[in-house]
Ligand code: B12
């Protein structure tokens with residue numbers, strides 16, 4: 001099987017066969033060449049602490065990026081205000097699932113003499129603030145999976161409610177062309193900013209993002225389910241970039257929120 005298909009099949013099958021409480025829609029997968037000048041651009045945008053693929057793994061030829069979109073019923077549950085346990089559970093489950101996908105890719109590719117490396121990411125707020133050496137969002141952008149929204153998330157054609165994984169591999173796969181369209185309604189000049197409206201901490205505005213405020217909200221929410229010890233919230237992912245306007249108009253959804261489309 002062609003390498004690209006092989007990797008896509010591993011990701012899709014692992015998600016389809018997972019027994020997690022959290023359910024998913026079909027993963028979105030993309031590839032970028034490690035020689036793409038976009039990685040130098042990303043360094044300049046994110047900061048010099050952000051590493052190029054070849055600084056992490058000199059033999060790397062391709063960046064593999066995948067987004068695991070949550071089932072829409074879960075996204076709708078998160079329209080409720082306050083802490084939604086299922087959203088925290090989704091972060092826990094998806095982190096494990098991404099780990100499982102990475103391990104399967106590493107094992108299967110090793111059989112063909114191809115090395116796959118998962119960038120080591122340490123989020124250490126106390127010592128490094130929000131700086132990490134590898135950004136999945138930026139890698140996903142480079143791999144043509146989506147565009148950045150006002151909500152600061154990477155928005156794909158399956159929305160932005162979900163999580164991203166990425167790996168560096170020693171074989172070449174043709175790059176995925178980056179989308180020409182803008183997935184954020186506000187950024188393409190349409191009326192929206194629902195994410196700003198839904199952000200209960202006031203972290204999001206039409207012009208920026210206060211990471212501290214968001215972090216404080218997430219830390220506060222953790223206290224509701226300390227046994228899960230994970231970030232939840234993600235109310236900023238429940239807008240029309242994830243749910244179709246018709247889904248946001250459903251009666252069951254209307255009863256959960258009063259602010260969507262001014263209802
Ligand atoms: C630190 C961190 C946080 C911090 C800071 C967030 C931040 N924006 O940096 C806090 C704790 C606040 C946080 C909150 C959340 N996070 Co967080 N977080 C991370 C982490 C560990 C690093 C983020 C990072 O790379 N920051 C540095 C840069 C990329 O961020 P930035 O400077 O804000 O980027 C902006 C610009 O620089 C620019 N940009 C960046 N790269 C590029 C490249 C190009 C070419 C261009 C043009 C622009 C551009 O656009 C970006 C958005 O405006 C990643 C995991 C990882 N290692 O990637 C998860 C991650 C970003 N978080 C994620 C999620 C889901 C969340 C939460 C919903 C909580 C939760 N349930 O986990 C909230 C959402 C908050 C929000 N609206 O963004 C997901 C995002 C999924 C997605 N669809 O984008 C990630 C990727 C985890 C994962 N494995 O999926 N997070």
Ligand code: SF4
Pocket residue numbers: 149150151152183184185186187192193194195196236239240241242
């Ligand atoms: S809710 Fe609207 S403004 Fe916010 S990121 Fe999604 S499309 Fe953009």
Ligand code: SF4
Pocket residue numbers: 198199200201202203204213214215217218232233234235236237
């Ligand atoms: S995760 Fe919650 S607090 Fe953070 S920006 Fe999104 S809606 Fe606001």
